Amino acid sequence: MVSAEARSVDSRAEQLNEEILIRRVREGEHELFYELVRPYERRIYAAALAILRNPSDAEDAAQDAVLKAFKNLRQFRAEARFSTWLIQITVNEARMRRRKDQTAMVDPIVESQDREGNYTPRDFADWREIPSETLERKEIREALARAVASLGEIYRDVFVLRDIEHLSIEETAKALGISTANVKTRLLRARLMLRDLLAPGLGGSWANKLSFAKGNKPW
Amino acid sequence: MVIDCEEVWREVSNYLEGESGPAMCAAIEDHLRGCKRCVAVVNGTRNIIRLYGEERIMEVRAGYSERLRHRLETSLPLRRGTLFGWMVAFAAAAMLLVAFEIGSSSAFTRPYLRSAHAQPAARAIPADLAVVVTDEAKIFHLPGCGVIHHRSTERTLTAAEAEREGYVPCVRCLRKYVNVTRSSYGTGAAGLPGDVPSNAPAQVLLFSHQ
Numbered sequence: 001m002v003s004a005e006a007r008s009v010d011s012r013a014e015q016l017n018e019e020i021l022i023r024r025v026r027e028g029e030h031e032l033f034y035e036l037v038r039p040y041e042r043r044i045y046a047a048a049l050a051i052l053r054n055p056s057d058a059e060d061a062a063q064d065a066v067l068k069a070f071k072n073l074r075q076f077r078a079e080a081r082f083s084t085w086l087i088q089i090t091v092n093e094a095r096m097r098r099r100k101d102q103t104a105m106v107d108p109i110v111e112s113q114d115r116e117g118n119y120t121p122r123d124f125a126d127w128r129e130i131p132s133e134t135l136e137r138k139e140i141r142e143a144l145a146r147a148v149a150s151l152g153e154i155y156r157d158v159f160v161l162r163d164i165e166h167l168s169i170e171e172t173a174k175a176l177g178i179s180t181a182n183v184k185t186r187l188l189r190a191r192l193m194l195r196d197l198l199a200p201g202l203g204g205s206w207a208n209k210l211s212f213a214k215g216n217k218p219w
Numbered sequence: 220m221v222i223d224c225e226e227v228w229r230e231v232s233n234y235l236e237g238e239s240g241p242a243m244c245a246a247i248e249d250h251l252r253g254c255k256r257c258v259a260v261v262n263g264t265r266n267i268i269r270l271y272g273e274e275r276i277m278e279v280r281a282g283y284s285e286r287l288r289h290r291l292e293t294s295l296p297l298r299r300g301t302l303f304g305w306m307v308a309f310a311a312a313a314m315l316l317v318a319f320e321i322g323s324s325s326a327f328t329r330p331y332l333r334s335a336h337a338q339p340a341a342r343a344i345p346a347d348l349a350v351v352v353t354d355e356a357k358i359f360h361l362p363g364c365g366v367i368h369h370r371s372t373e374r375t376l377t378a379a380e381a382e383r384e385g386y387v388p389c390v391r392c393l394r395k396y397v398n399v400t401r402s403s404y405g406t407g408a409a410g411l412p413g414d415v416p417s418n419a420p421a422q423v424l425l426f427s428h429q
Contacts, residue, residue: 030295034288041287046277055280062283063290070295121228124256125263144276163271188232194271195263202266 014039018082026073033070040083041066043165044090050160051094053149061097065090087165088175095157119189125199140202147197151190158183159190220246227257231264344388344396346379357386364392 021036037044044065049058069076069089076085134140148156148164161172162183169187173180220242222230227250233239234247251258270276350359354372359381366389367373376384390397 031292033295034291037287037291038284041284042274042277042279045279045283046274049277059280059283059286063287066287066291067294070291118225118229120225121256121260124259126255126259138278141276141278144270145278148271159271163268164277166272184232188229191232191264191267192228192260194267195260198267198270199259199263 019078022073022076022082025070030070033073036082037066037069037086040086043083044087047087047090047160047165048094049145050148050156050164051091051153052098057097057101058094061094062090065093068093084167084171087161087167088171091157091161091175098153119192121192121196123196123199134202143198143201147194150197151193155186155190155193158186159194162187163191222246222250224250224254224257227251227254228260231261234261235265235268344378344393346377348378349375350378350381350386350388350393351375352381352384352386358389359386359393360389361392364389366391 018036021032025033025036041062045058045062048061048065049055052058052061065086069086072089076082148159151159157176158172161167161175162169167175169180169183172187173183176183222243227234227247230239230243230247234244239247247261251261349362351362351364351367351373352359353367353369353374355367355369359376359378360367362375378388388397
């Protein structure tokens with residue numbers, strides 16, 4: 001078991017290493033930029049995919065975001081975490097692409113989910129704790145991805161930043177340009193909606209098809 | 220404080236993030252002891268947070284890392300020189316320029332020698348070569364040279380001694396040792412002093428004794 005102190009030391013070492021890399025890239029060693037981005041490449045792809053819901057678009061957005069990060073590296077301030085800054089750029093890039101793509105397209109479930117009133121859970125299946133190795137199963141990973149992709153975008157964006165990318169409430173609010181109260185409200189709804197979507201499958205047997213896989217939405 | 224199910228659902232996110240106050244926490248836990256539905260909601264929401272918090276839930280497309288790296292390699296500008304690098308390059312260029320200027324400066328070239336007698340030898344005059352000198356001119360000759368005058372004052376010396384006394388070789392009898400090349404005139408072979416115009420730059424071949 002790794003102690004909190006050891007994790008803190010590791011984290012500080014990583015941060016120092018990151019600071020050195022940033023300085024060297026700024027001084028002209030551009031080839032080191034990939035080393036700076038590499039620890040987060042999976043996360044930025046995940047963020048873009050959750051927002052765009054298309055692997056190809058997500059990859060393009062992730063690549064463009066990384067290039068934008070390089071071009072704007074001088075604007076990066078050390079008081080923020082580099083990972084947070086990079087993810088914010090990625091989220092902005094993905095949301096911008098989504099806005100372009102949505103000029104003639106309306107998300108059919110956005111309207112029904114945009115009411116930010118109280119959310120009432122629809123499913124009360126007893127969801128026992130899931131063993132960690134469950135995530136090794138491809139169909140479960142796909143079910144989780146489908147569930148988050150089915151959320152309305154205002155909920156999805158908040159959920160991606162907070163629960164997938166682990167930004168703080170304040171960082172999420174700043175990245176999305178909304179209040180922290182709005183972040184909390186949307187996050188609650190997103191979590192409850194996902195629970196409603198996934199509890200029947202994860203609480204029961206994954207051999208049976210998930211209810212939302214048939215197109216049934218519990219809200 | 221007693222709360223109902225709806226209040227539990229409204230607060231579940233804060234509760235799981237540890238942001239509910241102590242009174243609210245106690246009220247929720249009290250409610251959960253008697254409400255299986257809310258237990259299911261709380262446990263399910265906790266599982267959602269835990270599952271999506273795992274980095275491996277998001278599958279990355281095959282080759283994504285390689286394509287990202289390639290995109291960076293082809294899109295990022297080439298290495299930019301540092302200030303120090305530019306300073307070193309500038310200093311090197313300046314030194315080359317100065318060296319070239321010094322090398323081509325007239326201060327470091329020998330002036331054209333007008334007198335044929337002053338021209339150095341093309342090849343070394345043997346130091347012990349017997350030569351004769353007279354008081355008529357500061358020229359030394361081979362014995363029997365046709366242009367020796369004032370033979371009454373003739374003295375015999377070695378070539379080395381004659382040069383030490385300031386004599387120069389006769390261009391008639393010691394022609395093979397006297398040479399003036401005209402590098403800037405190209406075609407001219409080593410010629411006699413008379414071949415060289417007075418304003419011609421000359422390349423002087425130093426002579427020395429063997």
